[in-house]
Amino acid sequence: MANNNPLKPPKNTDLPFFAYGIFKPHQIAYSRIENHVRKYYEKEINYNMLIRDGVPLITPSNGKSHIKTKGFLIYFNEGSSKEAYKIISKTEYEKLYKWEEIKIGENKANVLMGANPKMGSSGMEGKSGDYDGQEDPYFKEAIEVVENELNDENKHWSSIHDFFKLQMSYLLLWTAIERYISLKYNCPEIWQNRKQLANEEVFKESLKKHVNEERKVYSAKDLREYTLRPENPEHAINYYYTIRCNVAHRGKALHSDEHMLRQSLKELFNIFKDVLDDTFDES
Structure with a gap:
């Protein structure tokens, strides 16, 4: 059962990180990992974005939805990825997220997938999920x-x-x-x-x-x-x-x-x- 414990880091910390929430550049928590970032690219993925407790989480599309999630594919400096993922994992709760690997184009990436997404979540307005903490x-x-x-x-x-x-x-x-x-x-x-x-x-x-x-x-x-x-x-x-x-x-x-x-x-x-x-x- 999901709880208030922080997450454990993902299995493969060598993969890039797809950020769509508070760890996106120019969002609340990005400064905590910024020193570990080598480069990042703006991307869009075919996943639904939901909101729970004022923060975003994503779920797989059912194939009929045209809603996409906007975010950034972040590559960490060599030797820094473990520390970056440690920071991210300690900041997020098991009750909200779980680590999963997804394909973005030809690349694999770690992403924070929504845990129990139907519990207390609501959909985003419009046809794209673009979280802005501001x-x-x-x-x-x-x-x-x-x-x-x-x-x-x-x-x-x-x-x-x-x-x-x-x-x-x-x-x-x-x-x-x-x-x-x-x-x-x-x-x-x-x-x-x-x-x-x-x-x-x-x-x-x-x-x-x-x-x-x-x-x-x-x-x-x-x-x-x-x-x-x-x-x-x-x-x-x-x-x-x-x-x-x-x-x-x-x-x-x-x-x-x-x-x-x-x-x-x-x-x-x-x-x-x-x-x-x-x-x-x-x-």
Whole structure:
């Protein structure tokens, strides 16, 4: 029975990899294998693409369908393929995928085939499956909702309703961030995913660009102190996450919180927006 265990690498790691989801160039997880890539070619295969939990999976065509799946045939550097496949396999779940070999023209390739595809999946609209993580609602519409909250520069805390909206925006932003890091890293512990994000170069650079002061926050759970410092990304992500936990578990609503929460929302929004822009940059 499918479960939440990560995949084991495919049997033949010398074969190229056909990527149609998060490991495609200019998608969320491509940077994790980029250093191992020798070359890649855009390809189209006669397989149906389905969506489950917001991520794509493919299944064999029934012969009557004209739907195709667009992706990239990726060749790894000599001596790097085992490590690349290890990264890919550790990121994906057995409940979603299984490794299979398919023919693409005259070439064989490894591909992540959908596991139990009829369970909780829906079809793609149109006649081709072309996944683009940039269209994920948490990276598009959710970001727009948060941006609208921030764009009202004349808005100040005038009622508990306004403050709740600010809290809701902060929690929504963190929902988007946690989706990003879980898709990209899939570490056993969520704090490890946050640490990975903090160590991305774009996060470090954006932190220094958007934060120009030090602030402290205390955890509502154990009163531990967390300090925001532009030069320390791991401390910064822990600071922003502590505010998220305080909002979710304590719901504290005091005048003194409004400035800290709005400033943190603005900073973290701009940082995460830079991360997304860098991830989906096709230049």
